[in-house]
Amino acid sequence: MAISDKQEIEPVTPEIMLAFYRRLYPFKSLFAWLNHEHVPTKLFTNREFAFTLQGDVYLRYNSFSNADELKKQVCSYNPTRFEIGPVYSARPRDRKTVRPAAFSPQLRELVFDIDMTDYDPIRTCCSGADICHRCWAFIAAAVRVLDRAIRDQFGYHHLLWVYSGRRGIHLWVSDREALELTDDQRRALVGWLTVIHGGKEMHKKVNVRAPRTPLPPSIQQAYNMLEPVFRELILEDQDLFASEEGWKALLQLIPDNDIRSRLEEKWEEKARRSSESKWDDFVDEVERDKKPKSNLKNAKEDIIIQYTYPRLDAEVSKRRNHLLKAPFCIHPKTGRVCVPVDPRTIDSFDPEKVPTVQQLLRELDKIAPSATAGEGAAVVEHHSDWERTSLKPYVDMLDKHVMGLMEETRKAKQKMDLSW
Amino acid sequence: MENRRGTIRHTKLRAFEEIESSLKYPFCLNFYDKPPIDDITIEEFETAALDRLRVLAEIESCFARNRSFDEMAEVIKTICKSDRCSLWLSTNSASDKDLDKEREKDHIGHFVLRLAFCRSEDLRQRFVKAETTLFKLRYRWDNTEERQQFLNTRDFDWVLASSEEVQELIPSDPPTTYYKVKWTRVPDLVEKRKVILKGGMAYVPAAEQASIVFQAFQTLLEKALEATAKALPRLDEDNRLVPILDNLSKGFQAGVSSEWASKTEGQEGLTADMIDEMAYKHYPACMRNLHMALRRDKHLKHYGRLQYGLFLKILGLSIDEAVAFWRKAFSSIQDDKFNKEYRYNIRHSYGLEGKRANYAAWSCQQILMSNEPGPGDSHGCPYRHFSTDNLQSALLTMYSDYGLTSQDMPEIMNMVKQKHYHVACTRVFEITHSRQGVKKGEGVGAGESVTHPNHYAARSRELTKEEGKEGDGDVVMQG
Ligand SMILES: [Zn+2]
Numbered sequence: 064m065a066i067s068d069k070q071e072i073e074p075v076t077p078e079i080m081l082a083f084y085r086r087l088y089p090f091k092s093l094f095a096w097l098n099h100e101h102v103p104t105k106l107f108t109n110r111e112f113a114f115t116l117q118g119d120v121y122l123r124y125n126s127f128s129n130a131d132e133l134k135k136q137v138c139s140y141n142p143t144r145f146e147i148g149p150v151y152s153a154r155p156r157d158r159k160t161v162r163p164a165a166f167s168p169q170l171r172e173l174v175f176d177i178d179m180t181d182y183d184p185i186r187t188c189c190s191g192a193d194i195c196h197r198c199w200a201f202i203a204a205a206v207r208v209l210d211r212a213i214r215d216q217f218g219y220h221h222l223l224w225v226y227s228g229r230r231g232i233h234l235w236v237s238d239r240e241a242l243e244l245t246d247d248q249r250r251a252l253v254g255w256l257t258v259i260h261g262g263k264e265m266h267k268k269v270n271v272r273a274p275r276t277p278l279p280p281s282i283q284q285a286y287n288m289l290e291p292v293f294r295e296l297i298l299e300d301q302d303l304f305a306s307e308e309g310w311k312a313l314l315q316l317i318p319d320n321d322i323r324s325r326l327e328e329k330w331e332e333k334a335r336r337s338s339e340s341k342w343d344d345f346v347d348e349v350e351r352d353k354k355p356k357s358n359l360k361n362a363k364e365d366i367i368i369q370y371t372y373p374r375l376d377a378e379v380s381k382r383r384n385h386l387l388k389a390p391f392c393i394h395p396k397t398g399r400v401c402v403p404v405d406p407r408t409i410d411s412f413d414p415e416k417v418p419t420v421q422q423l424l425r426e427l428d429k430i431a432p433s434a435t436a437g438e439g440a441a442v443v444e445h446h447s448d449w450e451r452t453s454l455k456p457y458v459d460m461l462d463k464h465v466m467g468l469m470e471e472t473r474k475a476k477q478k479m480d481l482s483w
Numbered sequence: 484m485e486n487r488r489g490t491i492r493h494t495k496l497r498a499f500e501e502i503e504s505s506l507k508y509p510f511c512l513n514f515y516d517k518p519p520i521d522d523i524t525i526e527e528f529e530t531a532a533l534d535r536l537r538v539l540a541e542i543e544s545c546f547a548r549n550r551s552f553d554e555m556a557e558v559i560k561t562i563c564k565s566d567r568c569s570l571w572l573s574t575n576s577a578s579d580k581d582l583d584k585e586r587e588k589d590h591i592g593h594f595v596l597r598l599a600f601c602r603s604e605d606l607r608q609r610f611v612k613a614e615t616t617l618f619k620l621r622y623r624w625d626n627t628e629e630r631q632q633f634l635n636t637r638d639f640d641w642v643l644a645s646s647e648e649v650q651e652l653i654p655s656d657p658p659t660t661y662y663k664v665k666w667t668r669v670p671d672l673v674e675k676r677k678v679i680l681k682g683g684m685a686y687v688p689a690a691e692q693a694s695i696v697f698q699a700f701q702t703l704l705e706k707a708l709e710a711t712a713k714a715l716p717r718l719d720e721d722n723r724l725v726p727i728l729d730n731l732s733k734g735f736q737a738g739v740s741s742e743w744a745s746k747t748e749g750q751e752g753l754t755a756d757m758i759d760e761m762a763y764k765h766y767p768a769c770m771r772n773l774h775m776a777l778r779r780d781k782h783l784k785h786y787g788r789l790q791y792g793l794f795l796k797i798l799g800l801s802i803d804e805a806v807a808f809w810r811k812a813f814s815s816i817q818d819d820k821f822n823k824e825y826r827y828n829i830r831h832s833y834g835l836e837g838k839r840a841n842y843a844a845w846s847c848q849q850i851l852m853s854n855e856p857g858p859g860d861s862h863g864c865p866y867r868h869f870s871t872d873n874l875q876s877a878l879l880t881m882y883s884d885y886g887l888t889s890q891d892m893p894e895i896m897n898m899v900k901q902k903h904y905h906v907a908c909t910r911v912f913e914i915t916h917s918r919q920g921v922k923k924g925e926g927v928g929a930g931e932s933v934t935h936p937n938h939y940a941a942r943s944r945e946l947t948k949e950e951g952k953e954g955d956g957d958v959v960m961q962g
Contacts, residue, residue, distance in 0.1 A: 164712055217666065218683025240683070244667065251670030255680070271676070279676050280653070 073421045075398045077117055081141045083420050086427060086448045088137070088391055089458045094130035095465045096223070096237070096390075097147070099472045103129050106170065106242075111148030111155040113386050114140050123148075123386075124155040143395045146386035150242075168383040173219075173241040173249065176387070177205050179230035181374040184312075187301045192396075194230040196413050197300055202232050203409045204292045205373035208285045209234065210406040212256060216281055217241075221471070223464050224404045226417060228394025232404065233387060237468055239475070246382050253380045258282060258372045266315040269365040269372070274358050286364060289371040297338070297370045304338035313341070316366050318358060322348045390461065393420045402457040403464070418453045426452040508586035510633040511572035511625055512618070514700060515707075518594050519587065525727075527588075528595055532731055534568045535592030539613040544906050544932040546612075550924060552619075558930035559620055565929075574626040599731035601711040611708065615701045622693060639695055640664060644686055652679050652686060660689040669698050753799040755808035761798070763884075765943035767908055767936045768865045769850060770794055771881050776861035781815050786854045787862040788825075792832050793844040797937040802833045846935045847905050866904035871896060878911065885915035908933045912943070919946040 098107040112125040112133070122140070127133040137145065149168035153161045179186075179194050179202065188197045206224060213219050213236065221237040244252070259268045271282050278286055297303050304310040310330050317323045326344055330336060336344075349359045379385050392401050398419035404412050430451050449458050541562050545555040563571040572589060573580040593614070600610035622630065644661040653659070666685040672678045672694050679686040687695060753761075762774040773791040777783050783791060788809075795805060806829055813821060832842050847864065856863035865874055875892050891914055898907040909932040913921050926932050927942040 215682070216680035218681075240667070248667050248670045251674035254674035255676060280679060281676070 072396070072398060073419070075143075075393060075395055075420060077141055079420055079424065080143065080393065081138065082424055083393060084134070084138050084141065087420075087423055087452065087454060088134075089449055089454075089461065090130045090134040090137075092458055092461045092465060093389065093391065094133065096461060096468065099237070099468045101469075106150055109150045109152070109154050109169075111151060111386070112389075113146045113148060114142040115144050115146075116140055116142050124158055126155040126157075144392040145389050147389050148386045149383045170242040171244075171383040171385075173236040173244060173252070174380060174385065174387050175209065175234040176227075176376040176379040177202060177209075177232050177234075177373060178227075178376060181376070185297070185301070185303060185370050187303060187306070187309075192230055194414055196415065199412065199414055200292070200296045200300065200410070201371075203412070204289060204296070204371055206232060206234075206404075206406050206409045208288055208373050209256065211288070212281065212285065215284075216255075217252065221464070221468055222406070223390070223461070224406050224409070225390045226399075226402050226404050226412075226414060227388065228392070228399045228401045228417075229397050229414075233390075233401075235387075235390075239471065244383075249383070250381045253375065253377045255281070256373075257375055257377055258285075258368060259374050266312070267365070267369070269369045271365075271368075272361070275356075275361065278364060282368070285372060286368060290367055292371045293367045294339075298342055299339065302338045303370070304341045307334070309338070310341055313345075313366070316362065316369065317345065318362050319352070319354075322352070322359075391457075400454065400457070402454075403460045405460065423449075423452045423454055506575075507583045508590070509575075510629060510636075511574060511582075511586065512621060512630065512633045513586070513590060513593075514637065514703060515590065515593050516703070519591050521587075523591060527591065529727055531588045531592035532595035532599070532727070534570055535589075535596055536731055537568050538562055538570050538617065539596070539610070540934070541931065542613045542616050543609065544903070544909070545930075546616075550930075554924060554930075555616075556620055556623065559617070560624070561929045562931070572621060574629055576626065595728075596731065597708060597711055598715070599728040601708045601715060607705070607708045607712070611701060611704050614704060615697060618700050619693075619697055622696065634696065637699075639699055640668070641687075641692075641695055649686070652681060661686040662689065662692055662695065663687075664695055668702075669694055671698065753801075753804065755800070755804045755811060758795070758800070758808060761940075761944075764947065765940045767933065767939040768878060768881060768911065769863065770936050770940070772865050772877065773861050775881075777812050781813060784860050784862075786856070787860060788828070789832065790845050790850065790862040792829060793842055794936055794940075796833060796842075797844040798940060802830065805829055805833065844935070844937055847908075847933060850936070851904060864904055864908075866899050866907045867902075871899070874899065882911060882915045886917060887911065887914050905933050908939070912939060916943065916946055919950055921946065 094103075094107060095101070097110060098104055108126060108128055110126060111123065112127065114122045114125060114137075116122065125136065127136065148155075149171035151158070151166055152169050153166050158166045179189075179198060180191060182198065182201050183190050186198045186201065189195055210222060210224070213222060213234075219236050219238040219241050221241075223235045223237065225233045225235065227233055258271055260270060272278060277283070304313050314323050314327055317326070322345075326341075326348065329344060330341055346363065349363050352359050379387065388401060390401055390403060393399070394401065398421055399414070399417045400420060400423070402417055427448055449455060538559060542555070542559060545558060550558070560571075562568050570589060570592070572585050573582060575582065596610065596614075600606040625633075641662040641664050644663045646658050648663075649655075649658050649661050653661075661679070663684050663686055666673050666678070666680055666683055669678060669685050669687060669691075672687060672691055673680065673685060677688070677691055677694075758774070759778075762771055766774060770791060773783065773787055776787065777791070792805065792809075795808070800808065806826060809825060809829055810821060813825065816825075834842065850862070850864045851867055854862065856868050865877055869877060875889075875896065878887060878892075878895070879889065881887075891910075895907050895910055898904075898910060909926045910923075912927060912933060913923055913925060924930060927938055933939045
């Protein structure tokens with residue numbers, strides 16, 4: 064079953080949100096993740112937070128001295144969500160008191176956003192905001208390809224993948240060098256990773272090489288991962304070329320008029336032919352093709368890439384000052400928590416199994432009745448209530464990730480000490 | 484001087500002490516790590532900056548006009564070599580040139596413009612782009628051997644990749660030479676996938692080695708500009724410099740004024756009754772608009788009279804003819820009102836009254852940047868101050884007799900949209916003079932863009948003269 068707006072979803076009320084922030088949200092872990100060490104540094108204190116309040120009021124340029132201050136403010140605003148921006152050269156909350164030239168973004172995790180809606184032309188199971196475990200396979204393939212590319216090619220190690228709560232996934236890269244990338248460098252990196260170009264009006268969206276030359280090595284690496292995905296996902300699961308719209312789109316990508324009209328005739332006649340058989344028809348043609356200047360083998364590879372390669376929202380990644388929703392926020396429509404995801408087990412991740420905020424609060428109530436219930440009751444701090452809910456494995460995942468970052472910071476400091 | 488020469492040698496150029504010993508600047512290429520420290524006069528300061536500004540502005544308009552790098556190289560070479568700019572840097576083999584003098588001027592100009600352009604993000608970006616391009620051009624023009632010597636004096640942090648590494652990553656026969664650098668040093672090559680990436684290192688093919696140099700130049704300059712911006716408030720105390728710097732940065736925003744402002748190189752014997760024809764045939768849109776407004780309203784407001792009057796002066800209209808021209812043009816005004824209110828001002832603008840200053844005709848920069856026209860005004864630059872619709876129909880009215888059609892409009896309006904007003908004007912010049920053989924990209928001669936209305940008109944007249952038809956046209960009334 065798909066997660067859908069039409070489905071009956073328990074509403075996420077302000078009361079639920081407040082209880083979540085008070086009792087469950089892992090502020091300490093979030094702080095450590097942004098700060099890379101225990102004592103607050105500019106990485107945290109000069110960091111922009113933006114709040115979306117009930118009724119879509121948007122408050123930018125908040126900043127905090129430590130995790131407690133952040134928690135206090137979040138509980139007082141009770142936002143529907145909050146976003147994390149760059150580390151500025153001054154505290155964002157002081158920005159009006161410093162010269163404009165002295166207030167600019169300095170550091171920022173390298174971030175990526177992959178959204179299922181960009182896959183609408185190539186999925187048949189759902190569309191728009193909907194998502195199911197079947198189309199999650201597209202996201203899973205994207206995660207595997209990008210995770211590998213960023214680690215192998217760019218040499219980054221500290222990658223945190225976070226489910227966006229509904230139909231997509233975010234990636235935060237926290238390596239020191241990644242934090243320091245300029246906008247130009249970010250743009251270059253995104254350019255390197257982007258393969259699918261052009262909007263609706265462009266049939267062929269993959270243009271990564273000169274005619275009759277092999278794929279660039281980095282794309283070849285991705286291709287090797289994507290070839291089996293194409294068969295399983297596009298041909299078998301989504302059966303994308305079953306519909307007339309689907310196979311006609313495929314024909315557009317074949318750069319040989321003779322073959323194109325032969326296939327069109329055949330497929331029009333046998334409308335029921337499965338995607339797999341249609342693809343095999345095409346592959347047969349490619350193999351039979353003996354034209355000396357033919358580019359068909361490349362066309363076949365390009366088609367596989369076009370149907371499976373990650374579709375990035377490039378704008379999110381290009382600029383340091385882009386804001387992105389914080390991990391562990393609640394998606395207001397689904398009630399699901401934006402939990403970290405392990406890329407090594409991404410294929411078995413099921414978005415429908417991610418805990419909802421209501422479910423977590425119920426689990427908590429079973430153990431200890433809500434402290435927020437009584438009017439005027441002292442607000443008891445519940446820093447680690449999450450440990451007793453199904454949120455635990457996800458917070459543990461973040462904490463483990465943070466340990467890696469802290470270890471880097473320790474090593475860097477040691478090196479500095481030695482160099483003095 | 485002695486002291487300075489010694490300092491440079493010991494920090495940077497030790498390796499080349501034996502090869503180059505007599506020059507303060509041993510190479511034409513310069514990464515501008517050190518500011519000039521010798522005393523310079525305010526004139527040197529200004530000339531070096533203005534000349535460089537002309538070159539940078541021309542580089543910008545080459546970009547705006549989508550010139551290829553080869554075309555740009557030709558245009559910029561001509562300008563650098565011209566007397567107007569004289570910013571050509573000779574190689575060491577050119578023994579007849581004062582190499583240090585050329586290179587010192589280059590050095591000073593660069594640093595003055597840094598001061599002028601560090602003050603906003605936008606200006607910084609444009610300056611970096613233009614300067615990096617100038618560096619690329621000089622890199623290309625330099626003698627291969629001297630260039631290599633220059634590169635050897637710097638540490639670019641590149642490592643020659645071992646052949647085992649290369650064979651493993653990119654098996655090829657024969658193996659290609661690759662340089663290894665942090666990928667962040669060559670973002671442009673990464674974006675275009677012209678390198679191999681592994682573990683954060685970019686393997687740059689030898690053919691792209693220059694990119695590493697250019698990127699290093701750009702990064703260094705970006706950082707230097709930011710540092711200068713932070714230090715600048717202290718500089719603002721030197722009030723001799725601030726107005727010059729302000730002017731320079733304005734000049735960059737508008738395309739640069741040429742020497743047209745003060746030259747009276749107009750036609751001998753130009754008379755008041757020849758102006759209509761002149762306007763029809765040779766005026767840029769700003770002056771054409773003023774002339775048409777004058778004929779229509781029989782009047783122009785203050786700034787309109789000023790902008791147009793000074794233009795006419797440079798065009799070659801003598802003071803007597805100017806008085807006659809304006810007297811006839813303001814036909815609904817009585818003689819004594821004209822004599823009282825206008826005659827003085829006309830004589831004044833010719834430097835014959837008041838403080839007898841020789842007022843310069845407005846450059847495109849001044850027209851674009853100062854005295855923004857209000858509702859009843861006709862001065863200004865139509866490309867900038869007209870609405871899109873009005874500009875299109877005005878241009879077609881003015882120039883359709885000279886071959887401008889509505890098919891040309893998308894290109895022109897696109898330039899306008901990107902705020903490249905002088906580029907749009909230049910393009911109109913090219914189109915309306917294509918019958919005289921002006922091709923796209925040639926501008927008002929040698930690829931230059933319009934930076935002064937008098938330059939536009941003079942070039943237009945020159946072209947007609949070359950055709951041998953000047954003088955036999957009919958007088959055409961515009962109104
Ligand atoms: Zn689905």
